[in-house]
Every structure is written in structure tokens, then in C-alpha cells.
Amino acid sequence: MYNFLKQWWWKVLATVLIIYTLIMGFLIPLGTGIVDIEPSKTNAGDTVQVKIEGYNSHFLKGNGNQSLGIKAFLKNDENLLCAASVEAKSDRTLWATFEIPADLKIESKTDFYSIVVTDPYDGTFFLANAFGISRVDTSLSSRNVSCVKELTIEKGAATTFPYREILYETIRNLFFHVPMWFAMIAMLIFSFGSSIAYLNSGNSRYDIYAHQAVIVGVFFGILGLLSGMVWAKNTWGAYWTNDPRLNGAAVGELVYIAYLVLRNSLTNDITRSKVSAVYNIFGFVIYIVFIFVVPRINDSLHPGQGGNPAFSNYDLDSTLRLVFYPACMGFILLAFWLSAILIRMEIISKESAFIDSKP
Amino acid sequence: MQLLKETWLLVRKDLLLEWRQKYALAGVILYVFSVVYLVYTALSADNALKDIEKKTWNILFWVTILFAAVNAVVKSFNQESRERYIYYYTILDARAVILAKLAYNTLIMLVLSSISSLIFFLMIGNPVQSPVIFVLSLVLGAIGFSFVLTMLSAIASKAGGNATLMAILSFPLLLPTIMLLQKLTRFAFLPDVPYSSYDNFLVSMLALDAALAALSYILFPYLWRD
Numbered sequence: 001m002y003n004f005l006k007q008w009w010w011k012v013l014a015t016v017l018i019i020y021t022l023i024m025g026f027l028i029p030l031g032t033g034i035v036d037i038e039p040s041k042t043n044a045g046d047t048v049q050v051k052i053e054g055y056n057s058h059f060l061k062g063n064g065n066q067s068l069g070i071k072a073f074l075k076n077d078e079n080l081l082c083a084a085s086v087e088a089k090s091d092r093t094l095w096a097t098f099e100i101p102a103d104l105k106i107e108s109k110t111d112f113y114s115i116v117v118t119d120p121y122d123g124t125f126f127l128a129n130a131f132g133i134s135r136v137d138t139s140l141s142s143r144n145v146s147c148v149k150e151l152t153i154e155k156g157a158a159t160t161f162p163y164r165e166i167l168y169e170t171i172r173n174l175f176f177h178v179p180m181w182f183a184m185i186a187m188l189i190f191s192f193g194s195s196i197a198y199l200n201s202g203n204s205r206y207d208i209y210a211h212q213a214v215i216v217g218v219f220f221g222i223l224g225l226l227s228g229m230v231w232a233k234n235t236w237g238a239y240w241t242n243d244p245r246l247n248g249a250a251v252g253e254l255v256y257i258a259y260l261v262l263r264n265s266l267t268n269d270i271t272r273s274k275v276s277a278v279y280n281i282f283g284f285v286i287y288i289v290f291i292f293v294v295p296r297i298n299d300s301l302h303p304g305q306g307g308n309p310a311f312s313n314y315d316l317d318s319t320l321r322l323v324f325y326p327a328c329m330g331f332i333l334l335a336f337w338l339s340a341i342l343i344r345m346e347i348i349s350k351e352s353a354f355i356d357s358k359p
Numbered sequence: 360m361q362l363l364k365e366t367w368l369l370v371r372k373d374l375l376l377e378w379r380q381k382y383a384l385a386g387v388i389l390y391v392f393s394v395v396y397l398v399y400t401a402l403s404a405d406n407a408l409k410d411i412e413k414k415t416w417n418i419l420f421w422v423t424i425l426f427a428a429v430n431a432v433v434k435s436f437n438q439e440s441r442e443r444y445i446y447y448y449t450i451l452d453a454r455a456v457i458l459a460k461l462a463y464n465t466l467i468m469l470v471l472s473s474i475s476s477l478i479f480f481l482m483i484g485n486p487v488q489s490p491v492i493f494v495l496s497l498v499l500g501a502i503g504f505s506f507v508l509t510m511l512s513a514i515a516s517k518a519g520g521n522a523t524l525m526a527i528l529s530f531p532l533l534l535p536t537i538m539l540l541q542k543l544t545r546f547a548f549l550p551d552v553p554y555s556s557y558d559n560f561l562v563s564m565l566a567l568d569a570a571l572a573a574l575s576y577i578l579f580p581y582l583w584r585d
Contacts, residue, residue: 199581247534254531261527265518275517278578282510283532285574289567290535 002205005340010333017330024323025175031156032057033163034127037115041132045102047084050131052094052117055163059088061121069120072096073151074113074131079104081113082147105142106135116151123156125163161319166235173231175323179331180224181249186332187217187339188256192284195277205347207273210280211263212342216335218256225249236301245302248291255283362455369451369459370466376438377467383438384467387431391475394423399482413486413548420479421537421544424472424500425530431471432464432508433525436516448583457509457579461572464509468501486548492557493547496540499564503536506571513582539564 004010033055042048052072059070072083072094081104083096094117112129119125161171191213198206228249229239240246262279266272303310377383398419402408436444447456476497480487487493508529515525543560546552 199578251531251534254527258527258531262514262518262524265521265524271517274581275514278582279511279514279528281578282514282574285570286507286532286535286567289570 001209002343005336005343011337014330014333014337017326018334021175021323021327021330025172025327028319028323029158029160030056030169030171031160031163032119032122032125033165034115034117034125034130037127037130040130041110041134042098042100043134043136044100044104044106045136047097047099049095049097050115052096052115054092054094054117054122054125055168056122056160057094057119057125058091058121059094059119060091070094071118071149071151072098073116073118073147073149074098074133075116075126075151076111076113078107079113079145080147080151081145082149082151100133101143101145103142104133104135105144106133110134118152118154119156120154121157123154124152128165159319170231170234171320173227174320175327177224177227177231178324179328180220180227182328183331183335184217184220184224184252187213187220187335188252188284188287190336190339191217191280195280195284198273198277199281204269204273204350207277208343208346208350209339210277212346213339214256214259214280215342216339218253218260219338220331220335221249221253221256225253241301243301245291248287251290252287255287259283362452362458365451365455366458366462369455370463373459373463374466383431383434384470387427387471388474390430391423391427391471392478394426395475395478395482398423402483408483411483413545416479416483416486417541417544417548419483420476421500421541423479424475424504425533425537427471427475428468428504428508429525429529431467432505433512433515433522435460435464435509435512453580453583454576456583457513457575460509460513461506461575464505465502468505469498472497472501488550489547489552492552493544495561496543496547496564499543499561499568500536500540502568503540503564503571504533506568506575507532507536510571510575510579513579517582535567536564539567 034052035055036053038051038053039048050072070086070088072086074081081098081100084099085097087095089095096117110132113131113133114126114128115131116124116126164171191210194206194209194213197203198210228246232241233239259276259279263272263276266275399408402411476493479485511525511529511532515521515528518524539560543557543564546557546560
């Protein structure tokens with residue numbers, strides 16, 4: 001292990017991966033989406049001109065003023081209405097005219113339709129359940145409407161991150177918030193393994209590994225909490241919520257800060273090494289049980305839990321993965337690098353203290 | 360066989376000590392009574408005792424048990440003189456020592472939690488409608504608390520049996536136990552709960568207790584050999 005920690009090739013790899021993460025994570029643009037539409041409701045039978053405000057859209061790209069190939073739809077589970085005409089005013093604004101049939105079948109008083117736009121350059125994007133159609137005259141017989149134009153899901157030409165409501169640009173935090181936890185868990189596993197090795201061999205070098213790895217793990221845990229809190233404020237509306245993942249993170253920090261306090265409270269070197277190794281193993285197992293069992297019992301606001309879609313559902317063309325996997329690898333290696341520096345400093349200071357103590 | 364014999368002897372020694380001194384258990388029960396009385400007077404001052412919610416009852420109950428448990432178990436490894444522990448060290452197997460402590464502390468916790476629930480029933484009210492589930496959660500809780508706290512009191516005793524250290528070491532590690540117990544106890548407040556609705560918590564709790572026992576058994580010899 002020590003030989004691996006002293007090698008340099010994986011540190012170069014860590015640097016390259018983190019620089020790659022920073023560049024790609026911030027420079028790849030977000031995909032196209034719809035920010036707002038105006039008006040957002042109408043009555044059946046009306047002809048309505050809807051102003052669609054796009055985000056990162058290129059309505060004029062390659063088309064001049066012709067809006068060639070841009071199609072707009074109103075869609076719900078049963079009906080598909082298409083725009084009679086579409087006109088692009090700028091790259092960000094699109095006017096779509098819909099003729100709503102008077103005998104459109106309406107389930108409830110007002111039905112909500114998603115507005116879907118297909119653009120040859122940007123692909124298909126939509127704003128879900130944004131447009132309400134109400135029925136004034138209930139005496140008419142009703143029918144389902146389906147458009148002649150076909151709605152096909154097309155991929156945009158550019159490489160982009162998925163555009164999601166609520167998340168918007170904060171989706172980039174995925175490359176920084178999540179790898180912090182992976183780096184922390186990697187450090188805690190490293191520390192756990194070192195503590196087992198210490199109890200088996202009694203070699204004090206393993207005790208130094210375990211201690212320094214916990215310091216780096218706690219550091220990455222705090223970074224994970226901070227990056228998560230900022231993200232939570234932006235998307236969930238509060239810095240802290242009673243979420244099993246957050247409880248798990250808080251408990252982890254408490255367990256390992258208690259480990260550091262325990263080390264400081266013991267003065268005899270060998271007792272300290274042994275006792276803290278025992279606590280480290282005991283705490284790690286309970287902590288792992290806690291973070292893997294409890295989120296399965298309580299619902300979480302985190303993606304992929306409690307009915308929330310996981311990020312993998314958004315990532316249809318794997319652009320997120322393209323940056324996310326290198327980011328995880330990079331930050332885990334960075335954590336090992338940090339711990340390697342701390343370990344070598346600690347070993348040198350122990351050795352020099354030993355040399356100084358000789359007459 | 361030798362191991363079990365030693366364990367039994369140690370448990371008997373601890374029980375005998377407790378019987379002669381009548382200090383630890385009596386002290387902790389008085390402690391529980393004081394806490395419950397404090398809660399009782401605080402609640403009745405606000406006329407809140409009548410309509411206390413089951414949720415509140417649940418939380419108060421387990422928090423009281425938690426503090427009582429820490430107080431009951433913290434002395435496990437430094438109530439006798441240091442010389443006597445050295446004597447034990449020369450004649451006993453470390454695994455027998457931890458097994459005996461686990462068994463004894465579980466026994467103490469069982470007595471303690473049954474008496475606490477009696478005091479709660481008397482003073483704050485009895486919301487329990489499915490006694491079987493309540494007793495199950497009491498037993499599993501006693502086991503869980505005593506397993507975590509016994510090991511941690513062994514660790515804290517190495518640092519001079521500091522009570523603050525015991526608290527900061529044990530509370531985060533007791534959180535999973537408390538959360539599972541609270542979930543399980545909630546079912547005790549409903550009549551006729553089918554087994555399938557709480558078996559998840561029951562199995563998790565059993566698994567956690569088993570893992571704690573195994574860890575204590577494996578790790579304690581390293582602490583004892585000092």
C-alpha cells in the first residue's frame with residue numbers, strides 16, 4: 001500500500017481527470033428547454049397564438065426567418081394537437097398558432113397539455129402539463145383528436161446535458177456533490193481496512209493510515225454536505241431537510257469526528273492505536289448498516305428514491321455519464337493523494353521524533 | 360464448554376455484586392422515575408397530558424430509555440478496582456468476559472425497560488394496543504442498546520471512563536437502533552397489525568443485533584489485551 005501511495009502515475013491521472021471534469025462539467029451547455037409559455041390556458045374552439053420562450057434554443061439556426069422544420073404540438077395521454085403555423089421571432093422566442101377544435105374531448109373541467117417542440121437543430125423538448133384547455137359549451141358531442149403531423153422524438157445535434165425543470169443549470173453539481181461522497185466512502189473503507197490490518201499485525205504504520213484516511217474522509221464529507229446544502233436550497237427550497245441520506249451523512253460525520261476526539265483523549269500510543277482501531281471497525285459496520293438500511297425504510301427526496309426518477313433516466317444519450325464517471329474516479333484518486341501526503345508527513349514526523357530522542 | 364462456564368460464573372458474579380450493592384439498578388430506576396416525573400409535571404402544567412399524542416409518547420419513551428441505558432451501562436468496565444481486572448485478565452478468557460457483560464447488561468436493560476414502561480403507563484398513559492409488538496420492541500431494544508453500549512463502555516473505560524466521551528461515541532451509533540425501534544413501536548399503538556407490515560423492521564433489528572454481537576465478540580479480545 002505504501003509503495004502504491006508513493007507512486008506518481010495515478011496522481012497525474014487524478015489531475016487530468018479533475019481538470020477534464022472542470023472543463024467539461026462547466027463548458028458543455030445545457031440542452032434546449034421551454035422556460036415559459038404565454039398564454040397558458042384557453043377554451044376549446046378558440047384559435048390561440050402561444051408565445052414559447054426557449055432556453056438555449058436555436059429557432060433561427062439555419063432557417064433564416066422561415067422556421068422551416070420546426071413543429072409544435074399540444075399533447076396529453078389521449079389527444080395530440082399540432083400547430084397550424086409556427087413562426088420564429090428570434091432564437092429564444094417562437095410563436096405557435098393552435099386551432100383548438102370545439103368538440104375536443106375534455107376529461108375534467110380543464111385538461112392540461114404538455115407543449116412539445118421539435119426543432120431540426122435542437123431536437124425534441126417540452127414543458128410538461130403547462131397548457132390548460134377548458135370546455136365552455138358542454139352540449140356538443142366530443143371526440144379524440146389526433147394530429148396529421150407525426151410527433152417523433154429527435155435528438156439534438158449538439159452534445160448537451162439534459163435540461164430539467166427545477167434542476168436547470170444546477171445539474172452540473174452532480175459532478176461535484178456525488179463524487180465527494182464516493183471519495184469519503186473510499187477513504188472510510190481504506191481506514192477500515194487499515195484498522196483491521198493494524199489489529200492483525202500490530203504495525204503502527206497501519207494505525208497512521210487509518211487515522212489520516214479518516215481525516216481526509218471527514219473533510220470530503222464536509223465538502224459533500226456543503227455542496228449538497230447549496231443544491232438543496234436551490235431545488236428543494238431548504239438547506240436541510242429530514243431526509244434519510246442527510247441523516248446518514250450527519251451520523252457519519254458525528255461517528256468519525258467522535259473517532260478523532262477519542263484518539264485525542266488517549267495518551268498512551270499503543271492503547272490509542274488499539275482502542276481507536278476497535279472503535280473504527282465497530283463504527284464503520286454500524287454506519288454502513290445505517291446508510292444502506294435506513295434509506296430503504298424511509299422515503300428520500302434524493303433522485304432514484306421514494307418515487308423520484310434517478311439521474312440515469314434523464315441521461316438518454318449518456319452525456320452526464322461521460323463526465324460523471326471520470327469525476328468520481330478523479331475525486332477518489334484526489335482523496336488518496338491527500339491521504340498519501342498526510343500519511344507521509346505523519347511518518348516523517350514520527351521518525352524524526354524517534355531520531356531526536358536518541359542520545 | 361469452558362467458555363460458557365466462565366461466562367456463567369461472571370454473570371453470577373455481576374448479579375451478586377448488584378444484589379449486594381443495590382446501587383446501579385436502583386440508581387437508574389430512580390433516574391427514570393425522576394425523568395418521567397419531570398415530563399409529567401411539565402405536561403400537566405400545560406394541561407397537555409390528556410391529549411398527548413402517540414408519536415410524542417413514543418419519542419419520550421425511547422429518549423428516556425436511551426439516557427437511562429447510557430447511565431446504566433457506562434460503569435460496566437470500571438466499577439471494580441484496576442487490580443481486580445488484572446487478576447481477571449490472568450485467569451479468564453476475554454471472550455467469556457465480553458459474553459458475560461453482554462448477557463448481564465441485556466438482563467439489566469430488560470429489567471430497566473420493563474420498569475420504565477410501567478412508570479410510563481402509570482404516569483403518562485398507556486397507548487399500547489398490540490402488547491406482543493410492544494414487548495418484542497422492548498426486548499430487541501434492550502438487546503440493541505446493551506450490545507452497542509457495552510462495547511463502547513469498554514472503549515471509553517480505556518480513556519478513563521469519561522461520561523462525555525461515552526455520550527459522543529454512543530449517540531451516533533445508537534441512532535439506527537433508535538430509528539428502527541421507533542418505527543417498530545408505532546405498530547404497537549394500532550390494533551390487529553398483520554405480521555407482514557412490520558416484519559421488515561423486525562428482521563432489520565434482528566440483523567443489526569446479530570452484527571453487533573458478532574463484532575463485540577471478535578473485537579473485544581483486542582481491547583482486553585492491554
